[in-house]
Amino acid sequence: MTHKNLKRKGFVFKTYEAPFQSPFDKLFEIFTELITHTSGDFDEAIDWLRELDKEYKLTTPEYTIDDFIEDLKQKGFIKEEIDPDGNGGGMAITAKTERAIRQQALDQIFGQIKRSGQGNHKSKSPGIGDEHTGDFREYQFGDALDKVSMTESLKNAQINHGIGDFKLSEDDLVVEETLHKSQMSTVLMIDISHSMILYGEDRITPAKKVAMALSELITTRYPKDTLDIIVFGNDAWQIEIKDLPYLKVGPYHTNTVAGLQLAMDLLRRKRNTNKQIFMITDGKPSCLRLPDGQYYKDSAGLNPYIMNKCYAMAQQARRLHIPITTFMIAQDPYLMRFVKEFTEANQGKAFYTGLKGLGEMIFEDYETNRKKRIRGS
Numbered sequence: 001m002t003h004k005n006l007k008r009k010g011f012v013f014k015t016y017e018a019p020f021q022s023p024f025d026k027l028f029e030i031f032t033e034l035i036t037h038t039s040g041d042f043d044e045a046i047d048w049l050r051e052l053d054k055e056y057k058l059t060t061p062e063y064t065i066d067d068f069i070e071d072l073k074q075k076g077f078i079k080e081e082i083d084p085d086g087n088g089g090g091m092a093i094t095a096k097t098e099r100a101i102r103q104q105a106l107d108q109i110f111g112q113i114k115r116s117g118q119g120n121h122k123s124k125s126p127g128i129g130d131e132h133t134g135d136f137r138e139y140q141f142g143d144a145l146d147k148v149s150m151t152e153s154l155k156n157a158q159i160n161h162g163i164g165d166f167k168l169s170e171d172d173l174v175v176e177e178t179l180h181k182s183q184m185s186t187v188l189m190i191d192i193s194h195s196m197i198l199y200g201e202d203r204i205t206p207a208k209k210v211a212m213a214l215s216e217l218i219t220t221r222y223p224k225d226t227l228d229i230i231v232f233g234n235d236a237w238q239i240e241i242k243d244l245p246y247l248k249v250g251p252y253h254t255n256t257v258a259g260l261q262l263a264m265d266l267l268r269r270k271r272n273t274n275k276q277i278f279m280i281t282d283g284k285p286s287c288l289r290l291p292d293g294q295y296y297k298d299s300a301g302l303n304p305y306i307m308n309k310c311y312a313m314a315q316q317a318r319r320l321h322i323p324i325t326t327f328m329i330a331q332d333p334y335l336m337r338f339v340k341e342f343t344e345a346n347q348g349k350a351f352y353t354g355l356k357g358l359g360e361m362i363f364e365d366y367e368t369n370r371k372k373r374i375r376g377s
Contacts, residue, residue, distance in 0.1 A: 040246040105213040109359030139173035185270040191281035232259030253287035314346035
């Protein structure tokens, strides 16, 4: 045997080379990150980009920030807004940019998740379902005939009876295991109270990114699922997915009860079996709206009256078979007791976390919950 025919096995290590990016693509990646932080303010994002360019030399004489802005216009990522008087009102991002921001959030948080067929959620138990698993079992009385695997059944008949005296009996029949598919309806609640930007920590931007990534995941990978997004401060209201890049914190207290009421109202209308609430918050409930329309507020501490209303909502959600997963992105010890009791009242889950890893945890929990079949009443 000559040395030419020898094949060597092993690893070959090479210096890492980053994939090629055009000057536009490099700047666009930074731009979409900045536009998220500025809540959709184009001018502020470009000002930040110019400052970064001065410090890190992002551009060249051949391709400047002004060239990049012109490309944004030509490619349909920005448009000129017209004020009521008919004059130019500055530049604004378009729906195309909003989609790009959601996709970038998905890539950052959940990795490269590609569109994959129909989006449906599987139960853990095999049985009479509609998604094939590749596993086979013996035919049982009551199995639908269209579930019988003719190829495997004929093979059994040949083995059991021979080809010369071919016959097919019930004992030869096998069916392919299938899984039930079930849809998931999720409500994502985002706290937009003032504390989400207190103490110099931007907590709203990571929450926005999670919401954008989750919405992109569901609409592309699980299109039969639903995602409704609620924000809550003094009150609670629903927002559209396209509104997420522009979401801002307000001078609000935290009306958790209003958020939960709206979330359950939305989920009651869903016919899907699986329902869940994800709540991202960093603070204690501090506000209620009374029947006469006035607000009952207490920002000093954990008010027993407000807390008890929250516990009651958690129990109500439990009776409706709606689990609540709370992502507490502050780690104040005195809030732990409230979250623990709230979670026990609902029999849900709680994650005590900072901002790091928030997206990954929500993704993992979503993927875990979608494999469960939560039986309604």
